[in-house]
Every structure is written in structure tokens, then in C-alpha cells.
Amino acid sequence: NFWIFRPSLIIGPGDGFTENIKELLRLGPVVPVPGSGNARFQPLSIDDWVRAFMKILKDTSACNEIYEFGGPGHLTYNEILQIIMKEMGIKKPLVHIPVGLVKAGIPLTYLFRKLGMKIPPVSAEQLNLLQRDNITDIDSMERLFGFKPEPFEKAIKKAV
Numbered sequence: 245n246f247w248i249f250r251p252s253l254i255i256g257p258g259d260g261f262t263e264n265i266k267e268l269l270r271l272g273p274v275v276p277v278p279g280s281g282n283a284r285f286q287p288l289s290i291d292d293w294v295r296a297f298m299k300i301l302k303d304t305s306a307c308n309e310i311y312e313f314g315g316p317g318h319l320t321y322n323e324i325l326q327i328i329m330k331e332m333g334i335k336k337p338l339v340h341i342p343v344g345l346v347k348a349g350i351p352l353t354y355l356f357r358k359l360g361m362k363i364p365p366v367s368a369e370q371l372n373l374l375q376r377d378n379i380t381d382i383d384s385m386e387r388l389f390g391f392k393p394e395p396f397e398k399a400i401k402k403a404v
Contacts, residue, residue, distance in 0.1 A: 285320075
């Protein structure tokens, strides 16, 4: 028996995605954004993910399935950054940087981190993920698990 979970983006206290964004937002006078920042995500609270997981564990007919799901809204990376900045009380402009330029600078980020600079780690694969949509149907959680997940604006309060 198996279950395959394909959530768009799971957020909660200590999650890597939010922690890296918080670190990024604390740097410099602007927020660097690789590419357009228009790739869409569907952030899901870890609490809602656990709730769905527990429902599946109790339902023996749920075996051998692939579950694609996400939070109750599609948000661009730009929107996610703006919401987290608002929650942190930060006001900075977003500055879009060509992805190729950011990829070329990846080796430097590792060097700067080794020198003790607080620069969020980034990989070419992470940059690729920020350039394409990672979404599913808006009602996927309600349809699959019978409940509506909490909005990102509420869920992110626990992670910030």
C-alpha cells in the first residue's frame, strides 16, 4: 500500500521556505526577486496537511492514491513576499533580477555564507521552482478531505 502526497507548498513554524524568505527580507534595502515573481503557489498550513494526513490514515480505502492538493488560494511569489513583509512589519521594494544573473551568482552565495554572511542558501533547482506554477484546484482540500484549509494570511502568522 502507498500514498503519494503532492502539496503545492507547506508552511508552518520553522519551515525552510518561510525561514529563507524571512532571512532574505532582513537583508539590504530592497528584496531581490529572481525573474518576474509571477509563478503561482498554493500555500498550505502544516496543520491542514496533518489534518488531511490523519483522515487518510483512518480511511483504508484511501490507499494506493496520489493526492495533489494545496491551500485555498493561488498566490504569486510576489504576493507571498508582500504578505510576509506585512506580517513582519517590513516595507521594502521588490527588485526583479534576471534568473540567469541569479544562477551565475549561486557560487558566490556559498562563499559569502562560509564567510559568515547571512545570505539565504539557494540552488539552481530552487530558482527553477520559483519560475513555474505549482498549483492545483482551489477546492482540492475540500473535495478530497471534506474541509476548507485556512488562508495563507492566517497560516503565515504561525510561521512568522
